[in-house]
Each structure stands twice: as C-alpha cells, then as structure tokens.
Amino acid sequence: MTKIYLDNSATTKPYPEVIDAMTFSMREEFYNPSALYKQAVETERRLTGARGIVAAPLGMKAENVVFTSGGTESNNLGILGHLKTLRGGGTVLYSGAEHAAVRNTCAEAEAMSFTVKRLPLDRRGSLDMQALEEMLDDTVRLICVMHVCNETGAVMPVEQVVALRDRLAPQAAVHVDGVQAYLRVPMNMKKLRIQSYAVSAHKVHGPKGVGALILQNGHKIGPLIFGGDHQRGLRAGTDNTVGAAGFAAAVSACRPEAYAALKQVKSEMAKALLAAIPDAVIIGPLPEDPDSASHILCISLPPVKAETMVHALAAEGVIVGTGSACSSRSRKYSVALSEMGVAPKLMDSAVRISFSAPNTLDEAKQAAERIAAQYQLLKKFIRR
C-alpha cells in the first residue's frame, strides 16, 4: 500500500536538496557570520545570498529579509514589532480567518493600549469587504490579513484590502501572514505596497525552526528579541546559517509549475469525493473559484467525525488533517469556521486535505478512493 501524504499545510517533507544544503552548511560553513576572519565572511555572504533567494519570489531583496524561528515569530515581529514604533495607540484590525499566531498576537496588542477588532468573514470564508470599508477610519494603524486561509484555502483579497486602505486609512500598515501562500500564490510586495509579509520554511519543503519576515522598504519595526545587533538590530541572536541554507535551498528547488498543476489535482479530488459521498460538503470556496488556493481542500464528511476519519485513513496510508494541526490538542471549534457560520455538525466532520508540489493526480485519485471506502465503512458504525 503506497503512502500518500496530504497534510502539507501542517508541514512538508524536506527536499533532498534542503538536507544536502544544511549538511554542507554544518560540515563546511559552520563559522559565525559575525566573526572577522575570511571563512566567516564567506558564511556571511552565503547568508546574504539566502536572504536574496527567499525575498525574490515576493519581488523584494536581501535587505528586506529578517530571518526568524518560523511563521509564528514572523507574525509576532510583523505585528508587535511595528506597533511598538507607534505612539498614541489606535486601532488594529485582523480578519476572522487568522491563524492563532496572528489572532493571539493581536490580542496582545490590547495590552499595549490598542483597540483590536476582528473583521468578519462571509460564508465562503473570504473577507467581508463591506465590513472592512465600514471599519476603516483615521484611527486604524494596522490591518492584518492572511494571504491564504490555512483551514479553507480561501485566497484573501489582499489587493482590494490595500486599495481600501489607500483610500480610507492611508496611515495604516498592512501585515500579511503568507505562511500558506508563499511560493504557491503569486505575490509582489513592491507592487502591492503591503508593509510586511510572514513566511515559514517548513511549509515549502524546508526545515522547521526557520521563517522570515519580509519588510517593505522604509517600513519601521522594532525588535522583540534583544541582544547583539544581528540582522540590523531587528532580531538578536547568532544567525541560523544552517536553517537559512535549508530555506534558500527549498525556495531554489521550488517548481512553480508543479504548484500550478495542483489546481487540477484538487479539483479531481473534490469531484471524486462529491460523487462518492453525497453528504460531503466543501467548506470555503469551491475548487473552480478564482479565490480558491490550489493546494487546500476543506471538506466535511458527515456523519463521520473528522478525528475518526483521520485515524482510519492513517491506517490506510493516507495522511490528512483535521482543521488546523496546531489545534489538535484542544477540542474548541475553529475560530475561522465558526466565523463563517459553518454548522457544528459539519465542523465535527471537516477534514483538511492539503497538497504540495510532489503530489500527483494519480495520488489524489487513489486517496479519494480510500477516503470514500473508509467513509462507507465508518458510516455504518457511527451515530445511527
């Protein structure tokens, strides 16, 4: 039985190139890039090169990159790091779809005397633009909106958010959590004039423990971690040269056409499941919608509980997720899905199938067959 890994939004398998690059970095280029001697200078050059490689897909340059420990820290730095440079408080807006890394960081902004408000979602999981328009005024200092929702795959209308910001609250910065979008959904930060963009290496076949915050030219943030003046004083601590090497190798190994091909993979998977399981319901935008990311499919398979389905599929060699993997230790309903008005019964049965570049159409077909078979088996036993 072939194993099919479809929980790529939780994490991805590192590419061999990534492992090679990190091994090389540890074996040969272990020097501290802050040191003076020749070998350290070479390590520093390579680190700068890695910054450039990570920044390039967003239309930015090496000097715009701050390496961090991952997506969560990048979001913390993007949000709190900017707010601490502001005086006089104001309003922070964040979308109801945000990951806990943004949601809970915004909650922290309340302790810094900012007024924090949640932007509602529509039933498809996209941002309610009318509500945003009504909430934008001259008190708004920061708008946080994710690029792709980790739970539904909805691509948020970042461009429209920026346009509204320019018209109604030009003083406000826009921070985008790009963890689920980076390399998979095009983004040109320069063109779009967003102020900061958070990314994570392990979602794109890089190592865990590395991420980056990409900053717009001239956008001000302050550090959250203090120490030496590494990374222009924005993030103290000896540079993670090994992680950076792995991250850069993952970006270099990325084939954009492989991500583009996932549109069909996701579409076929959805089609097969809807045909085999009449009660199945897609949560979020439909695969054919233009604002549906090609790599995330959230589908509810009532009456089978998602947790039971996940375990049953794992025994069949198919790995999928339930909602957001980060929250598998709490039984609370997903904030994003609740915000969309999804019925609790559908949330109980919602599995998240997430693809990445290595997944093939054939894998999707095989996985759909195994999901349908397990569904038919479990349906007989559960909640009669």
Place this chain on the structure above:
Amino acid sequence: MREVLMMRFSEIHLKGLNRPYFMRMLVERIKEAVKDVHGHVWLSDSRVYVSDATDMDEALRRVRKVFGVHSVCRAVEMDKNDFEGILAQSVLLMEDKQGTFKVEARRSDKRYPMDSMEINREVGHCLNEKLPHLTVDVHNPGTRLSIEIRDHAYLYTEPLPAVGGMPVGTSGRATVLLSGGIDSPVAAWMIAKRGVLMSAVHFQSPPYTSERARDKVLSLGKLLSESLCGLNVHLVPFTDLQMQIHERCHPDYTTIVMRRCMMRIANLIAKQEHALALVTGESIGQVASQTLHALQVTDSVSQLPVFRPLIGFDKQEIVDLAIKIGTFETSSLPYEDCCTVFTPRHPATKPKLDIILDGEAKLDMETLIAQAVEHTEIVRV
C-alpha cells in the same frame, strides 16, 4: 540532632492481633515511596520515621501520598537528656511565629525525669522569657509546639495532614476499567486508598482511536501509580468486537452490549491479575449506560463484584477529587476513546434483557473476546 519526618498512621491503630502485619506493610510502602531519595525508614513506638533523605522536601511530598499515613511532621530529633538543648531548639522553632502558643509535651518514656506538665511549664516559661512577642493561650493557641519524649526527643510545630486510608496491598487486589476520562482514575484511587492493589483495563479501538489516547491512558496510569504502588495497564484491542456489535445488534443497544462485553473481558483479565473485584467510575444517571437499569444488566454478566465508589457523586464532586489527586488535567485532554467513536444517537436508558440477549446471540462473542484478551498488551507503569 537531625531532621526527621514523623508519621502517624490512620486506621491501623484500630486493628487487633493482625496490627503488626498492617504496620509492616505500611513501612514497606513508605520505604518504596522514598527509595529514590534514599530515605532511611523505621518503625518505633507507634510512629514511622524517615530520615537522611537526599531531598527531605520530596520525601515529605511522597509520604503524604502513601495510603495509611494520617499525618506527617517535620520534626527535629535530639538527645532527650539535653534539656537545655531542647529549650534552645524550642526557641529556634518558635522565634518566627506570631500571636499565641501552647506547649504540648507527651512522654512515652515514663522513666523520663520530668513529666509532661513539667516539660510544658519549663519550655513555656523559657519561651515567655526569650520571645516576649508571643503569649500563652492554652485553649485556642495560634501555634502548638509539640515535644514528644520517646527514645529521643522530637520537636515540631505543624503536623501536615496526609492522605489516610490503608496501606496498599493489605486488602487484596482489584481491576479498574480505566477509560481515560475523569471518573475512572478517581474511582481507582478511592479503592486503592482502602488498601487494594490495583490493575487496570483500557479498551481501545485501533485504528480509529488516536495513539495520543493510548498515551493519555498510560500517563493517567503513571500519575496514579505513585499512590497505587505501580499499575499494570492492560490495553485491550476492541475494534473487531465493536464493529460486529454495531453490525448485528439493535442500534439503541450497541452501548449496553458493548459494556457487557467489556465486563466479560475485564473479568478474564482480573482473573489473570488475581483480582477479587472490578472497579468502575460510574455514577447513577451520568450517561445512558449508567442508569440503574443499565448498571443492573451490565453487572449481571460479571462473576466478580463490581465496585463503584463514585456511584452517589455529582460530576462536580468527582472533578474536585480529580483535581485534588492530580489527574484532572490529563483526563481533560481531548482525544476520542473507544466509547465516543462508536456512540449510538439514542442509546437505550432502560435496556430490556431479551433484546440484549437476542443481539448477543448474533455475535461470535466467545471467539472475539478470546482474541481480544489474547492480543491484549500489558504495560507496567
């Protein structure tokens, strides 16, 4: 002079001729509890003592959890013939106290030159002189300074309550049905408190229940094992039986038939463990399988008596106990167990025996039960 832990024991003093057996068991249990911190344990003159542990705070924490210990004092042990030393130590023990005090001397060594009243008077007088901020109140003192004259003198101020009960192993063996929820660990703890050596049975439904659910049950076992003196956890694979029950029995009766199968399996495992009873965490009416009707038909398949120490408890009372014994947090982790995966929408609350028997007749029960027991994994925690 050294610091010792001096323990009083609970009900053992009510025992008659077999009292030495209970005492011996208590000493054994305390020795096991402080083994890791190298505590020296001995019995003398109706008290159990621990001394010379590498970490006396940890030793104290542990002995307070040993069933059979009523209270523990951190006492100073000293030469009873050095009365000046006793006076000086009394001052040291009391100098940071405020308000009122009383000296309570007790003398089991009747050859000691002073009687209890004299000791009280002398020490009280000394404290009054040296610590003028304290005043005597013999009826309602803020602090009691106890002085026990035994083979040595023992001085202490604050006896700490311990868990009570009877030493584990003095009351036979029982097997608990451990679900991973809040109630069953509390039930196991309560029965163990009466001196019963426990083992546990947990039913799992691979692959539909999580590996984390299994880890959770083993963590609960580990949390309990300190009080229970170790625990064998029998992990029973239950999926095949559950599936057949759901395929062949009346939908509203799947839970009750499942419970009866669990009882049958638990009986077999209890026999392997030489247990004389089963223990469950049920309380009347909490869920459909815990109505009196359901409990009656569940019990009717058990050859061993089934003890339910929580039967008259409200949920909140059980939660409070779970918090007290330290299992609540782990019990609250949100993993599906074998019961929640296969739950009927309308379980029968007043199950009828003929429908149950009719359903059970359709099962390959003997074979499936034998297979489940055969494939049971035993983990010692």
